[in-house]
Amino acid sequence: MNDLFFLFLILASLTPALRQQILEARRAQVMRRLEQKRGSRVITLIHRQETVSFLGVGIHRFISIEDAEEVLRAIRLTAPDRPIDLIVHTPGGLVLAAEQIAWALAQHPAKVTVFVPHYAMSGGTLLALAADEIVMDPFAVLGPVDPQIGQYAAASIVAAVRRKGVGNVSDETLMLADVAEKALAQVTHSVQRLLERKMSAAEAARVAHLLTRGVWTHDHPLRVEDVRALGLPVSTHMPPEIYALMALYPQPTRLRPSVEYVPLPYRSDSPAGQVRQA
Incomplete structure (x- = not known):
């Protein structure tokens, strides 16, 4: 009985690692297929909560210094005449890391395309601004890049001091306002x-004023038509390989999924109650 129990523990601890390795191999296959199709270097910056541990703990991610190091390394490994395709799915992250990546992309001699299948907010939008072309899903969004100081928007800190007056706020608030103005x-x-x-x-x-000075809230979604109105080059011709790749970044398993549907395409010419596979 004890042997069976220990065998169960061993299998339970190995299964998540094996599942992760299989997912990573499938992702690499899709990325390589996209590279061959477009003649580019494909780099992904995908921050989705994933369950990778034995205990099933979800890990939240954002643009970090480690991300910047890896992306810069990938760019250095790319020939100057080879295009770069960056797939971005992120809520944002550190300004330092996002700016490092953005300027490395901006200075790459060949064409740089940023693909946004769902959302690229804050620092993710900064990366999109560095691209020669932005490709968004018709329902994907970008967002403002106004800096945040702790839990507050820098523009809001400055506005609060301006409205109340310097003599009516604490020294700590004045120091925060000074940092906010610099940011x-x-x-x-x-x-x-x-x-x-x-x-x-x-x-x-x-x-730049619209995107950085607190005209909108930090989570305000900028849709395709909004981004085009800003004068940025945006396409909605998303390669199907990118949707296939995103499907290989599953959300953490819950006791009951919050979204359910039959995972097959429905055609308008299908008889009622019947499903035709593509």
């Missing part, structure tokens, strides 16, 4: 420089 100036400057590669200086300044 706003720095991010606005970086965004404007990235945008000047694809539009006039005056237009770049206008768009």
